[in-house]
Amino acid sequence: MDLNLVLAGEAGQGLKTLEALVGKALFRAGFNIFSNKDYMSRVRGGHNFMSIRFGDRPLQAPRQEIDILVALNDESIEKHQHKVSEDGFILYDGKFDDDRFIDIYASEMAKRINPKAKNSVYAGAVWKLLDLPIAILNDLIGEKFADDDIVYDNHQLLEVGYNAIDDEKYIDYNKSFLDGKDNQEIYINGNQAVGLGAAAAGVKFYSAYPMTPSTGILNFLAQNQKDFGIAVEQAEDEIGAINMALGASYSGVRAMTGSSGGGFSLMVEALGYAGVGEIPLVVAEVQRPGPATGLPTRTGQADLLFAINASQDEFPLIVLAPTDQEDAFYQSFRAFNLADKYQLPVIILSDQFLADSSKNIPEYKLDNLEIKRNFVDSDKVSPKSYRRYHFTEDGISPRAYPGQLADNVVLVDSHEHDENGFVTEDIELRNKMMIKRFKKLDKFIAEDRLEPEYIGPEEPDNLIVCWGSTAGPLKEALEIIQKRDENIGLLIFKDIWPLPVEKLKSLSNLAGKIISIESNFSGQLAKLIQQETTIKVDYKILKYDGRPFAAKELAERYFNEVINHG
Amino acid sequence: MAKTDIYEADRDTTWCPGCGNFPLRKALAEALAGLELKPENAAVITGIGQAAKLPHYFRTNGYNGLHGRALPPAVAAKLSNPELTVIAATGDGDGYGEGGNHLIHTIRRNPDIAHFVHNNQIYGLTKGQASPTTYPGIETEVQPEGVTSEPFNPISFAVGMGASFIARSFVGDRDHLVKMMQAAIRHKGYALLDILQPCVSFNKVNTYQWYSERVYQLEDDYDNTDINAAFKKSREWGDKIPIGIIYQQKKPVFRESFPHLSDSIDVDGPDKAKVKNLIDNFS
Ligand SMILES: Cc1ncc(C[n+]2csc(CCOP(=O)(O)OP(=O)(O)O)c2C)c(N)n1
Ligand code: SF4
Numbered sequence: 001m002d003l004n005l006v007l008a009g010e011a012g013q014g015l016k017t018l019e020a021l022v023g024k025a026l027f028r029a030g031f032n033i034f035s036n037k038d039y040m041s042r043v044r045g046g047h048n049f050m051s052i053r054f055g056d057r058p059l060q061a062p063r064q065e066i067d068i069l070v071a072l073n074d075e076s077i078e079k080h081q082h083k084v085s086e087d088g089f090i091l092y093d094g095k096f097d098d099d100r101f102i103d104i105y106a107s108e109m110a111k112r113i114n115p116k117a118k119n120s121v122y123a124g125a126v127w128k129l130l131d132l133p134i135a136i137l138n139d140l141i142g143e144k145f146a147d148d149d150i151v152y153d154n155h156q157l158l159e160v161g162y163n164a165i166d167d168e169k170y171i172d173y174n175k176s177f178l179d180g181k182d183n184q185e186i187y188i189n190g191n192q193a194v195g196l197g198a199a200a201a202g203v204k205f206y207s208a209y210p211m212t213p214s215t216g217i218l219n220f221l222a223q224n225q226k227d228f229g230i231a232v233e234q235a236e237d238e239i240g241a242i243n244m245a246l247g248a249s250y251s252g253v254r255a256m257t258g259s260s261g262g263g264f265s266l267m268v269e270a271l272g273y274a275g276v277g278e279i280p281l282v283v284a285e286v287q288r289p290g291p292a293t294g295l296p297t298r299t300g301q302a303d304l305l306f307a308i309n310a311s312q313d314e315f316p317l318i319v320l321a322p323t324d325q326e327d328a329f330y331q332s333f334r335a336f337n338l339a340d341k342y343q344l345p346v347i348i349l350s351d352q353f354l355a356d357s358s359k360n361i362p363e364y365k366l367d368n369l370e371i372k373r374n375f376v377d378s379d380k381v382s383p384k385s386y387r388r389y390h391f392t393e394d395g396i397s398p399r400a401y402p403g404q405l406a407d408n409v410v411l412v413d414s415h416e417h418d419e420n421g422f423v424t425e426d427i428e429l430r431n432k433m434m435i436k437r438f439k440k441l442d443k444f445i446a447e448d449r450l451e452p453e454y455i456g457p458e459e460p461d462n463l464i465v466c467w468g469s470t471a472g473p474l475k476e477a478l479e480i481i482q483k484r485d486e487n488i489g490l491l492i493f494k495d496i497w498p499l500p501v502e503k504l505k506s507l508s509n510l511a512g513k514i515i516s517i518e519s520n521f522s523g524q525l526a527k528l529i530q531q532e533t534t535i536k537v538d539y540k541i542l543k544y545d546g547r548p549f550a551a552k553e554l555a556e557r558y559f560n561e562v563i564n565h566g
Numbered sequence: 567m568a569k570t571d572i573y574e575a576d577r578d579t580t581w582c583p584g585c586g587n588f589p590l591r592k593a594l595a596e597a598l599a600g601l602e603l604k605p606e607n608a609a610v611i612t613g614i615g616q617a618a619k620l621p622h623y624f625r626t627n628g629y630n631g632l633h634g635r636a637l638p639p640a641v642a643a644k645l646s647n648p649e650l651t652v653i654a655a656t657g658d659g660d661g662y663g664e665g666g667n668h669l670i671h672t673i674r675r676n677p678d679i680a681h682f683v684h685n686n687q688i689y690g691l692t693k694g695q696a697s698p699t700t701y702p703g704i705e706t707e708v709q710p711e712g713v714t715s716e717p718f719n720p721i722s723f724a725v726g727m728g729a730s731f732i733a734r735s736f737v738g739d740r741d742h743l744v745k746m747m748q749a750a751i752r753h754k755g756y757a758l759l760d761i762l763q764p765c766v767s768f769n770k771v772n773t774y775q776w777y778s779e780r781v782y783q784l785e786d787d788y789d790n791t792d793i794n795a796a797f798k799k800s801r802e803w804g805d806k807i808p809i810g811i812i813y814q815q816k817k818p819v820f821r822e823s824f825p826h827l828s829d830s831i832d833v834d835g836p837d838k839a840k841v842k843n844l845i846d847n848f849s
Pocket of ligand 2: 584
């Protein structure tokens, strides 16, 4: 079973609160959930919708067809009515000549009790359609509001909505699985997952300038800064944000900044400083489509080649592309250890689709997570001989923070420098420093880089490659595809730079084709694969309209564009 | 008084002979020695330019950053590591030009850092283009018809912003400069010290002699807590240039709005029970 509830209306109508309430309640009821937002770049008006898919098996992607539409205005009906299934329902304040419409008189009811709590009428009605116990919703309302009067009004309106639906309208589905589900799960979105990973890793400084869709990380860390002893600062601009983070890291704490494409563009000079100055730094780049300002609230994966090449000249950096809400936490935690161990910038390349969608996932396990800072041992290093950029076998120099070593100072520099951090133009030193810095990547490749996840038969005929958040929709699509094309495999890149190539090489000797599926115009992963391995991708399934892939859409495109035309 | 040679970096500089950065460096060593600040307890954080090379030629912790960007890392370093005495050193191009936006917001934050602007009214390192403080009419290779924009007045600007410490000094008056540096470092909050520093290679107008003929120390009865008087003083420039503390006030310091931060570098990170609690919000 797989149902799709869509809440639609304009910005300012309380959609977000309604989504948070109903999504979490469905999660608590025991469903598997995947919810995502489709919103416009405006604060009031416009057309926004949120879809909450729920069912008895894990869900990873949005779906087009709708089972329950909550339409908060007329436009929502125009836009979505045709997608509502024949036996679906449309909850709307008013009547239409269509059996699917149910008027629950939400405005009228709310006027009598509390107009601000109108959306609770809808929540109650949805609940009754699904024949679920109202206590779950009541409890959540109690957790959300501190004010007893507000809780009371909402409870009343929930009940009004609940009672407005008569019994024969119940949606028929198998409820037995709800009891069998184990509840060691959480329901979280991608931005929150990145923020949580950072908090768990002991981030002590986060500075950013608001930019959709990365702002959620800033919000999350700001709201938790007191508990975790984090300094969260809204910088004057992105240049300030990243340079602040560098100063904080230099001074000895774990530091991070975040933005989306445009803001990240402004940060790149300082990213290079983190590279040459060997200052650990974690940067979250939450992609949105478009050069310049583009499509602010939409999604895409078009910054891959930019991220790995950001800033002038060459320096080692690591780019991680989390695939979902579970991976995002662990990758974010790991990013800090990698930044500290290798003393370089680590970019977490997320996107709006991942950032703004919520999913139920296994609760994060903390047992195996260990914070590793990699400062010099003050007792072992002889202060007089300490050199910040000391040449070592593996390229990793002893790092100290200012004041850590008695009678010693730490000099970091943005120029090419000698072992002490002093500016140099010496040819030999320049070469040695370049080699030293890149040795760190060799070590990363040998010790820490993760090969992509592979799903499929040992010797696939066709192989799909993808990276980052496209993995979710593709995993679902794969199930559909495999029904007709059993011998297909899916390779999901999570560490994306330096590109891990071993698994791909071992799979690439196949009878059929390699297909890359990406949310960008030119197939950036395909280019990267060819650049790093000379393996040529045969087909690309690309999407760049700013909307996420749906599973069915992917399967259809696979058959239409690859199989039928291949 | 402590010895100044502990701050000597024992390196050749690339500054021109006679450059105003030399006496400035000497004054800084004397100022730190007088305050008994050990090299490992201070950090000089800079941008790019001749002035910004200071961390290479001076022995404290050092951070030679990016052009225009000295203030953000300085603010964050002090916030994260409050035991460190943080000095941001910039040129006038660095601090008032490319880094102008950071200047505005650093004043607003009022972090406990000292900001020394080596003001030579020209771009030195890039060989003599106009800076925001270059006089109108001055011809350079880039401004062959002469600079047309109004010069930036850092003192008026800072007074207008309500900065908590604003002073000016001159490298030709070392005792005064040392005193001003010490006052700026001691001040709890953002301390702007605009230092007149001749560039002997590119600025042929504002020379040692030119400054020496004009600077005078603020009168004993000057009240540097009176913002109106400060405004008036800040406009004084030309035949007579006042040096000294032009304005000073007590204001909350940036870090006070982060009472939850620990006082020393926390290497371990949060305990797992705390993280688990946060995770539980999502169940
Ligand atoms: C982003 C960037 N733009 C331009 C430069 C080139 N640049 C280096 S120093 C400098 C001007 C420095 O002038 P000022 O700050 O007045 O310092 P001075 O050299 O006079 O001490 C410029 C433009 C740079 N390093 N980085
Ligand atoms: S160019 Fe000017 S500022 Fe630079 S070192 Fe020479 S004299 Fe000093």
